[in-house]
Amino acid sequence: MARPLIELQGIGKSYGKFRVIDGIDLDIARHSVVSLIGASGSGKSTLLRCLNGLEDIQQGEIRLNGEVISGLGIDHVVLRRRIGMVFQSYNLFPHMSVLGNCTVAPVITGACGQEEAEARALSMLERVGMRDKANAFPDQLSGGQQQRVAIARTMIMQPEVLLLDEITSALDPELVMEVLDLVRDLAKQGMTMLLTTHEMSFAREISDKVCFLYKGRILEEGPPEEVFGAPREAATQSFLRRVTAAGRL
């Protein structure tokens, strides 16, 4: 079997006495989609932020394509170009146009010149259906449109893996689908993705593997049919029951 693209081994992290991540092992195969589910505070978002060095870990090791990418002395600036991340609150740069948001990183990192960056940005915006808004500013866009631009902005850097942190949680319900459709397309094209979500039916449909996080640990993991269809752990069952009752399944 081929080596997983990402390997997490015994990851641990505390804020003071509070143990946010308490020993997580996880493999993410190339071209696969892994979803993290679980209640707020279970450590999902922190785990994603650790993966591209926005937070440091205190125990364990993260490997990307076999190479250790955690610990002291890692050049996160270079590393992050290989690991893209999209946030819940889009975080577009409000003082730049859509095109400016998309071209700033490739140009400043020297990935390509201004002209090529713009060409790449326009074709990526075309893919996410935002080309006609290239000259608009973020505050002129709906939440769904902003999130599609944020995904395009990240994809232009041609990352090896994409981290999606509750990317539909801040959206109005009627705007969720346009973003999820886009993620579905990316998955079909073979993008490796690790995502946290509250959209259970989406996680069930898109994931190759689902992990249920509980108090900083992966309590249960497996194919979506197993975790959603026949959860083994009592905590998983109760979480899914509550989510179903809230109408999110």
Next chain:
Amino acid sequence: MTMTKTMGDPVSATAADGATRQTPPLPTGWPLAMAAAFAAASVGIAFLAGSSVAALIGETMRLPGAMLAALGIALVLAVPIRRALAARSRSREAWTAGDPVAARVAAAHARHHAFTAMGVGGFLLPVLAVATFLTINDAVVYKTFLRGDVILASLLDVTRAFGANLSIAITAQILSMLLGLLLAVGRSLQGSSFVLVRGVCIFYVDIFRSLPAIVIIYLVCFGVPLMGIPVLSDGDPMLYAIVALSLTYAAYNGEQFRAGLKGIHHSQISAAQSLGIPPGAVLRLIVLPQAMRRIAGPMLGNFIALQKDTALVNIVGIVDAFTQAKIYSANYYNLSSVTVVCILFIAVTIPQTRLVDYLVARAETKEGR
């Protein structure tokens, strides 16, 4: 067939005995009483103002002038007060006639007219008081500060000297912004390696914010030439004044920059970092442009304060507008030349304060652009 629901209407809520309770109109008594008080005070001051203004024409005009002014103001204020009284009695009639809605509407009108009378009175009181002050005792105040011949004689020289104020202000603003930015960035450096740098920046800001600008100007402008250090001590007094004000305002501008940098939400930095943008570029391209938009207003406020503090350089003998005006006021034994200084400062400051208001409002309503 229609069904009407009265549920949730507090005004026509049904009381326990089945009768509909009605909320009475808003009070009209105290607004009318206050309007009357404002009107009485305005008429009184109008009497004084009319008397002293008319006395400038001739002593015999005093009483007619006073009567005329009082009568004019009384007539103006009588209009809203009469309307308020009429609306108040309409409201009472409607209430007794069992029409609570009409009563409430009329009471609202009565209050509106009463507040209008208060508002006009609130405008007239200070205006008439100033008119009285300027003209009383044969317009002695007016003649001390606003003598036309002194203003004309000093206008050209004072305006020319005001150029010194402007060039000190502009140069010191640029220097203090650069130094301030350095202080702010120094103070926001993370990690244990930079603890000393952070300490120095905090120390600088604390010291220079506690010292009066006039003391620093004095120390720099007299102290540096006194030290006799080659090159450093051979400068122009203007240069020393600019340095002194730059040192002072760097502390204020530095704090402004720091507030601006801190005000950028951390998620913006996370997003920039996650795209692989290096730290220097995150500051330069993402954080600073957004921070600058937000602090443009307060920063301009500091600049206005700096412009006004340039008048302090007169203590070290630089001929600025104030120094020049004092020479004229000593020659003419009259302060009207200093009024010219006031007018110049007002003329450059008011447009800027309006711009500050606009920038602050824009920063609050519109993100970016």
